[in-house]
Amino acid sequence: MERRTCQYCHAFFRPLRNPQQRFCSHLVCQNVRKALWRRARLKNDPDYRENHQHAYQRWRKNNPGYWKSYRVAHPSYTDRNREKERQRRLHKKLVRGRETLRVANRETSRVAKCDALIVEISVIPKGFQQMGGTLQTSTL
Numbered sequence: 001m002e003r004r005t006c007q008y009c010h011a012f013f014r015p016l017r018n019p020q021q022r023f024c025s026h027l028v029c030q031n032v033r034k035a036l037w038r039r040a041r042l043k044n045d046p047d048y049r050e051n052h053q054h055a056y057q058r059w060r061k062n063n064p065g066y067w068k069s070y071r072v073a074h075p076s077y078t079d080r081n082r083e084k085e086r087q088r089r090l091h092k093k094l095v096r097g098r099e100t101l102r103v104a105n106r107e108t109s110r111v112a113k114c115d116a117l118i119v120e121i122s123v124i125p126k127g128f129q130q131m132g133g134t135l136q137t138s139t140l
Contacts, residue, residue, distance in 0.1 A: 008032045 003012045006024035015021035023033040041048045060066075071078045 003014055004021070005011070006013055006026075006029055007022045008029040009024065009026060011024055011026075013021075013024035016025065023029045042052060043049075
């Protein structure tokens with residue numbers, strides 16, 4: 001039987017029952033596989049999505065004070081979530097206003113925008129003319 005590489009942890013494994021198996025049998029890899037399956041199913045299957053929404057609504061109805069008590073019991077989660085929401089609102093406000101600069105928390109934000117352009121501006125001395133996309137010396 002052939003050895004394969006797990007799509008998550010990249011470890012080698014031998015498929016046990018399913019010849020198309022792509023993830024090894026480690027618990028973390030199986031959880032990732034299930035999460036990917038659920039995400040794809042929610043995206044592509046309207047019946048599954050509707051059933052999922054109804055089940056969540058029933059759960060919320062049966063557990064009305066869960067999130068309130070969770071926030072009281074986990075203040076660090078609440079503080080972090082509040083700060084993240086501030087950053088999301090600020091970003092949305094900047095994007096709506098066609099701003100190009102992201103003025104998020106400068107101490108923690110060290111990621112450059114992937115669509116930023118670097119422009120180099122050079123001084124062209126007298127005696128140069130631009131002709132046909134290339135610079136050539138003028139003899140005038």
